[in-house]
Amino acid sequence: MSQPFRTEKGGRIDRAAEISFTFDGEGMTGHGGDTLASALLANGVHLVGRSFKYHRPRGILTAGSEEPNALVGIYRNGDQTPNLRATQVELYGGLEAISQNRFPALGLDVGAVNDLMSPFFPAGFYYKTFKWPKAFWDRVYEPVIRAAAGLGKPPKNPDHDRYGNLYAHCDVLVIGSGPAGLAAALAAAETGARVILCDEQAELGGSLLSEGSATIDGKLAPDWAGETIAALGAKDNVTLLARTTAFGYFAQNFVALAERLTDHISEPDPNVPRERLWQVRAREVVIAAGALERPMVFPENDRPGIMLADAGRTYLNRYGVKVGHKVLVATACDTAWQAAFDLADHGVEIAAIADMRPNPPDALQAIAQARGLRVETGCVVTGTNGRKRVKSALLGRIVEGGVTSAGDVACDALLMSGGWTPTVSLYSQSRGKVVWDEAVGAFVPGVSVQNERSAGACRGVYGLAATLEDGYAAGEAAAKAATGKTAALARASSNGADAGTGGVLGTLPHDRNASKVKAFVDYQNDVTAKDVKLAVREGMHSIEHIKRYTTTGMATDQGRLSNLNALQIAADALEKPLIDVGLTTFRQPYTPTTFGIFANVSRGDFFDPVRKTPSHGFVEEKGGAFEDVGQWKRAWYFAESGEDMHAAVARECEVVRKSVGLFDASTLGKIEVVGPDAAEFLERMYTNPWKKLAPGRCRYGLMLNDAGFIIDDGVIGRLADDRFHVTTTTGGAAHVFATMEDYLQTEWPDLDVWITSTTEQYAVAALQGPKAREVIAPYIDGIDLSAEAFPHMSVATGTFNGVPCRLFRISFTGELGFEVNVHRRHGKMVWDTLSTEIEKHDGVVYGTETMHVLRADKGYIIVGQETDGTVTPDDAGLTWAIGKKKPDFVGKRGLARPDLVAGGRKQLVGLLTKDPKIVLEEGAQVTKLAKPPAGTPAEGHVTSAYFSPAAGRSIAMALVKDGRSLKGETLNIPMPAGAIAVEVVDPVFYDKDGARLNG
Amino acid sequence: MLLIHCPYCGVDRPELEFRCGGEAHIARPLHPSATTDEEWEAFLYLRTNVKGIYAERWRHIHGCGRFFNAVRDTVSDKFLTVYKAGEPKPDLDALARDAQKGETGK
């Protein structure tokens, strides 16, 4: 028998199909329908991992997504997914699983020395221990801690899986498919409402699948569940989603579901995504998330083989697995007795039922007696033995004032139950506040904040009959609230699985040396009862502080298993009632969720759109380098063979000044401003005057915000009395357009103006250099290009090579320049035509780097480089651009603010290094002294620095405090290799009188 | 993700289509030059930034493009009402009371 702990019969596994898998390289078999956890248990494997901090051997504690211990890595396609819960991993042929957080092997782990050293790892040890010296943190403490603590290793390769995304709307979303969820879905579906029913498990049915003898409508509970699900699935208005976790509950009933489609399949269809994100907007939500059994906090409660009682029952009834051959059941409530009875009925020896209550219900004791089971009442577990699996447990009798030993009992598994905790995570995520229910002995949902209701065990309604009824009622109410419709649905009647009594919170009493034993509260984060008490002693009085200090409740289950026990321990230590300590908030995601499902299709080419200009293909062919400017790809420079970037830029600069250069300026923002009030609108938006600008003429426009700071600039051409062609910076296009809309719609709705973004509609080719006119002339019709008819700062419409164009005579280089605007679809034709034509004139194509150098030669600013949101027109030397007679424009009042007119502002100046070969670093600080004492504030910073072929030396611009009054003085740029001396000069380095512009 | 009602389009659309534009009903002074430094500072920078019922500007930027105003509870993130630009500021206290009534009536 290869699976020694498999039952003879029963369970929902496919016994005919035997499946091979490996765990840490060891071959084992299981069956279809198994989880990795159930298959391991069938093979007698309890030791599956090492704990986070102390590296203690750990086993499988639960049968669900709340599993804190059994975290494994799964290999697939040569890569590994870490930290999956073995209780959720479905078995498939060839599955390869590995244990985590152990070195060199699971059975022999050198990190377990942490356990012996545990006095050095108390609560808050991160905060206390490794504080000094500072450098030790990076070099010693952190690497060692990270290596010793922690879980699985991240995968090495990019995620090769695909992830899907789907938006859905429904009338009623039911989360959880146990008895309450199924009843709610039935009742809602009956009214004709559109219903989505989701459940995180592979098979719908929830706790019904774990029932052994309970019946509904005379059928065994799992059979009734199967028939009900089939009936629901046949309805057109119902969507059933298994393997689908509702992981986030957001505002306005927006619920995110993660559907796992292929992880359970041996060889998945490559066309099917691994997971699908459902973004569901539900009119009404029914939360039927059930309840979780609480671990009992007794010494050494973490050995492999120690498990929650209901998990033991689930493994038996649902998976056909006996968790041991001799099982001790320790409990404080009734439900665990059923686990003992079910196991006994499958021939498992029950070592004892140890109930800490002095008088458990007589009915249960009678059933136990009928089966000949040993029952100990008023009895707790006070310790356990066994290294890789529990071998025996110490029992203690609760007596007046303490506990006395009641001997030890041999066992190979220990099932425990401290009672039940309603799962209020999603309710809490919906921003509802939980309330303490004394009768339930737990927090339950209070008032609904959203269109939502909880049903069944997640609100403390226990027992099969009551849960079903609660579900029906919730489904009917939800459907009525969503659609106004009702329907009469016959209720199913059930028998068995009654609600139990009992439960315990906090630590159990024991007779051991409290300073020597560990009783775990939070298994995954290795937090013990002692840690929580210590945190309180050290002054953490709020549960939020205790949580962060000890890390209790901060593991992947967010304390679903541990919170109530931790709260009780804290409350005891604080000598306060539990409800006064408060519960921490549950947050999304409900369970760990892949990054892949969030990134979804937004990766690779889809991560961020790429915007290409008409010359893109040309640049690629020519081997030009690209620069990213926002989402745009712009040509940066065109190196010829043997050239580096500096040589290429120097050559491009020289040729532009000598003959001609072609530049793709299509990325410039463009806005068409049209209407009777167009000039008035620009008059208010820009600092400059516009009303007297004649059609056919252009002007440099400077835009401020109302605080008085420069936010954008660009050349604006007037095409007609009521029509302007506005250009903006590449990066500012969207913002400028939005700002214009804002003022137009909300401040000046009386203005009769329309604005339209035309950035994408126009392609722009800029020709710059003394031969620009010769190059362009053969292709232009309808425009007199002579200097007299079409001087600098002109605009006209005509044709280029037969297609309509707007031609600007403008310059961002200081040379004679034209910019050809054509419809985007003609952009490539214009570019190809001109790039061929310039070859006849020994011209060049050039990119953004040369553009930067050429404009810096002339002292033209770039908004965002010379400015940073705190620079005024006067700071930038642009006072000339302000229309002083205008009563108002955006920023005018701001400019009069005291701080903006006060002295000591940073002003734009030129800097020349004493050594003309040295090019300064942009962003470098400017100081008066070569070696300023530490703490000396800088006088300013370098905004632009290049080697200028035109100037035959390096040039730089800088913002310097009172810079214009420092002309001729020497300042310093302190650098790691020593200060660089610079002279303050006027920021125009070439053709100061502008003769070349007007050629 | 919030659903926001655009009073111009007349439909609920996802938050992704909108951009928040800060506190509403802060009009740019008609004659900025006539304002004192304190008044101009208040216009530029001072916002009520309440925890609770707040009137703010939204723009349906990826839809009709229009600016409108909305009253939102900054605690619950619930929109209490939306209205077109230029319409008067509603009585926030009355809206808060109505919202409270709806809450307890549930």
Ligand SMILES: [Zn+2]
């Ligand atoms: Zn709209």
